[in-house]
Amino acid sequence: MTEPAFQDQYPDDVSHCFGCGRLNDHGHQLKSRWDGDETVAWFRPEPYHTATPGFVYGGLIASLVDCHGTATAAAASHRAEGRPMGPDETLRFVTASLHVDFLRPTPLGGPLQVRGQVETLTARKAVVAVSVIADGTVCARGRVVAVRMPETMGATAGPAARIMEDAGS
Ligand SMILES: CCCCCCCC/C=C\CCCCCCCC(=O)SCCNC(=O)CCNC(=O)[C@H](O)C(C)(C)COP(=O)(O)OP(=O)(O)OC[C@H]1O[C@@H](n2cnc3c(N)ncnc32)[C@H](O)[C@@H]1OP(=O)(O)O
Numbered sequence: 785m786t787e788p789a790f791q792d793q794y795p796d797d798v799s800h801c802f803g804c805g806r807l808n809d810h811g812h813q814l815k816s817r818w819d820g821d822e823t824v825a826w827f828r829p830e831p832y833h834t835a836t837p838g839f840v841y842g843g844l845i846a847s848l849v850d851c852h853g854t855a856t857a858a859a860a861s862h863r864a865e866g867r868p869m870g871p872d873e874t875l876r877f878v879t880a881s882l883h884v885d886f887l888r889p890t891p892l893g894g895p896l897q898v899r900g901q902v903e904t905l906t907a908r909k910a911v912v913a914v915s916v917i918a919d920g921t922v923c924a925r926g927r928v929v930a931v932r933m934p935e936t937m938g939a940t941a942g943p944a945a946r947i948m949e950d951a952g953s
Contacts, residue, residue, distance in 0.1 A: 786817075787817055787818065789815035789816055789817055789825075790815075790816045790817065790823075790855040790856075790858060790859045790869065791804045791805070791806055791813075791814065791815055791816060791851075791855055792806055792815065793869040793870055794806070794858075794874070795874055798874070798876055798933075801851065802847070803847045803848070803850055803851035804816075804851035804854075804855060812827065812844075812847060812848070812851070814827060814848060814851045814852060814855075814898075816851075816852050816855040816856060816859070816898075816900070818859065819899075821901075821902075822899055822900060822901050823852065823855070823856040823859065823899065823900040823901075824897060824898065824899050824900075825848070825852050825855075825897075825898040826895050826896070826897055826898070827848055827895065827896050827898060828894070828895045828896070829841075829844060829892055829896065831892070833892065834892060835889075836889075838891065838892055838893075839889045839890060839891060839892055840890040840891070840892050840896070842884070842886055842924075845884065845886070845890060845896075845916050845923075845924050846882060846884045846926070848896065848898050848914075848916060849882065849884055849898070849914045849916065849924070849926035849928060850879055850882050850926075850928060852898045852900050852912075852914055853879070853882070853900060853912040853914050853926065853927075853928025853930060854877045854878065854879055854912075854928060854930045855900075856900035856902060856910070856912045856914075856928075857877040857902075857905075857910035857912055857928070857930035858874075858875050858876065858877050858930075860902045860905050860910060860912075861875040861877070861905065861907075861910065862875055864905055875932070876932065876933035877910065877930040877931065877932060877933060878930065878931060878933045878934075879928060879929070879930060880909075880929040880930065880931040881927075881928070881929035882926065882927075882928055882929075883926060883927045883928075884924055884925075884926040885924065885925050885926070886923070886924050887922060887923055887924060887925060888921070888923050889923070890916065890918050890923040890924065891918050891919070891923075894918060894919055896916055896917065896918055896923075897916075897917040897918075898914060898915070898916055898917075899914065899915045899917065900912050900913070900914050901913045901914075903927075907932075908931060908932050909929065909930065909931050909932070910928075910929075910930045911927065911928070911929050911930075912927070912928045912930065913925070913926070913927055914926040914927070914928060
């Protein structure tokens with residue numbers, strides 16, 4: 785049986801992210817899982833994710849790197865601390881820094897493989913290297929610095945909570 789994706793184990797209050805939130809009907813709903821010591825996610829860009837005809841928009845690629853990187857940070861922290869993932873037991877990370885190198889045009893049409901490797905991990909911070917691969921060719925490489933989420937960013941912390949409620953999500 786396939787393991788549930790990291791993002792499917794996030795508690796509701798952090799599941800509205802445009803890149804990966806399972807409660808965001810308008811978002812990408814990226815799903816990341818372990819593959820040995822690395823992590824992997826698959827995403828098939830739609831025709832409307834175009835940069836120039838036939839190629840994927842770079843902002844979408846950055847979004848995939850971002851959400852796969854932060855999810856990898858959360859999962860790696862759980863693994864390192866020997867804590868099971870789940871809605872009551874959450875180590876939450878947000879993006880402090882997002883760097884992407886676009887090595888070659890990314891073809892639109894097939895699935896993209898997004899792979900993550902943890903470079904460094906401390907209690908408060910993870911650095912994750914991410915590759916975006918189309919048909920076996922690495923088209924973009926990124927690096928995400930993910931930091932444990934401040935309490936002030938939770939969904940119940942500000943105006944966002946009200947907006948989400950109004951939107952019915
Ligand atoms: C597997 C199961 C999982 C289960 C459960 C998981 C739960 C899921 C939880 C959550 C999911 C959320 C959904 C995903 C989100 C998607 C990603 C986004 O779009 S997030 C939005 C964009 N990001 C922001 O809006 C942050 C805004 N910035 C901040 O709030 C702060 O600046 C923050 C928290 C990033 C840093 O806070 P400070 O400034 O108080 O922290 P200081 O102590 O200065 O830094 C901590 C460490 O980070 C480094 N650092 C900080 N900023 C850096 C930067 N820009 N570049 C490099 N390093 C940086 C520092 O050098 C320091 O490192 P040293 O500990 O000394 O090694």
